[in-house]
Amino acid sequence: MKLDLLTTLRQQNPVVFNIANFVTVQDVANGLNAVGASPIMSAEVAEADQMIAIAGAVCLNLGTLTTTQVNQMQIVGRLANERQLPIVFDPVAVGAVPYRLQVAQDLLATIQMTVIRGNAGEIAALAGVDWQAKGIDAGNGSGDVVAIAKACAQKYHCVIVLSGPTDVITDGTQVAKVHNGTELFQLHVGSGDLLSSIVAAFTAVQSDAPFDAAQTACLVLAGTGELVAKQFTAPRPGTFAADLIDKLHLVTVSELTEVADYED
Ligand SMILES: Nc1ncnc2c1ncn2[C@@H]1O[C@H](COP(=O)(O)OP(=O)(O)OP(=O)(O)O)[C@@H](O)[C@H]1O
Ligand SMILES: Cc1ncsc1CCO
Ligand SMILES: [Mg+2]
Numbered sequence: 001m002k003l004d005l006l007t008t009l010r011q012q013n014p015v016v017f018n019i020a021n022f023v024t025v026q027d028v029a030n031g032l033n034a035v036g037a038s039p040i041m042s043a044e045v046a047e048a049d050q051m052i053a054i055a056g057a058v059c060l061n062l063g064t065l066t067t068t069q070v071n072q073m074q075i076v077g078r079l080a081n082e083r084q085l086p087i088v089f090d091p092v093a094v095g096a097v098p099y100r101l102q103v104a105q106d107l108l109a110t111i112q113m114t115v116i117r118g119n120a121g122e123i124a125a126l127a128g129v130d131w132q133a134k135g136i137d138a139g140n141g142s143g144d145v146v147a148i149a150k151a152c153a154q155k156y157h158c159v160i161v162l163s164g165p166t167d168v169i170t171d172g173t174q175v176a177k178v179h180n181g182t183e184l185f186q187l188h189v190g191s192g193d194l195l196s197s198i199v200a201a202f203t204a205v206q207s208d209a210p211f212d213a214a215q216t217a218c219l220v221l222a223g224t225g226e227l228v229a230k231q232f233t234a235p236r237p238g239t240f241a242a243d244l245i246d247k248l249h250l251v252t253v254s255e256l257t258e259v260a261d262y263e264d
Helices: 005-012 025-035 045-054 067-082 098-110 120-127 145-156 191-205 210-229 237-250 253-259
Strands: 015-019 038-041 057-061 087-090 115-119 159-163 167-170 175-178
Touching: 005 025, 005 191, 005 210, 005 253, 015 025, 015 045, 015 067, 015 191, 025 038, 025 191, 025 237, 045 067, 057 067, 057 191, 067 087, 067 098, 087 098, 087 191, 098 120, 115 120, 115 191, 115 210, 120 145, 120 159, 145 159, 145 167, 145 175, 159 191, 159 210, 167 210, 175 210, 191 210, 210 237, 210 253
Parallel strands: 015 038, 015 057, 057 087, 087 115, 115 159
Antiparallel strands: 159 167, 167 175
């Protein structure tokens, strides 16, 4: 586990270009800023090449897709691949909405993603495994999440982050797990969107090792959330969201080292 990448991230302050969803866009921008990256959002295809020119990584989020936005993703994805810029893909709700699964599969057919980050329902759908996903949530499915994540990584030749109570990170061969977190993440819509963009930020500073970058990103977000939740005597999702932003800015490598609970 390369927690020192957090220090590198804060020194380099990489630009993360997000095609975001309109539900959580501000949380994602503030979360990226707080942790030490430089967020920029764009919905305009005409500036795609100029955005790619200034970005250290790209995050494509399917959350509130439109035909125009999917076309933008195709163009941004192609440009990022040409420049060998890392791309993180968040396939929001592909386990619950077949239209989205088709859109995701079309994007994956033409764009080489660096990392796909989704919950169990989303990663199972991409892997072609049955799972009872529910809307944007993982739902009540059951199965071997490590086997599902590995199958998805092998299918799309990329790193998979399957998030949940335990985050599973795999490149299809190596597997790491991050056990940190808090149930409060599930009460705050957009925790997963933020994780995907933080993964992108870490791939920007470790583009030759996205498996390492993804693990560190998972530990930074889940560990920080756990540190925040420890201060609470009752579940307060609104306060959690605000405190999470504060703590993403303040958290130190040594605090995270102390709380870290992972297998790699
Ligand atoms: N029950 C849980 N216990 C601990 N941590 C959790 C739990 N569920 C999710 N997390 C953490 O929440 C973060 C977001 O993961 P999650 O799987 O909830 O994404 P998601 O379903 O895409 O969320 P969203 O749709 O709200 O963006 C991860 O850091 C994960 O470790
Ligand atoms: C609630 C919701 N609907 C589409 S995207 C989104 C935010 C979680 O990804
Ligand atoms: Mg999600």
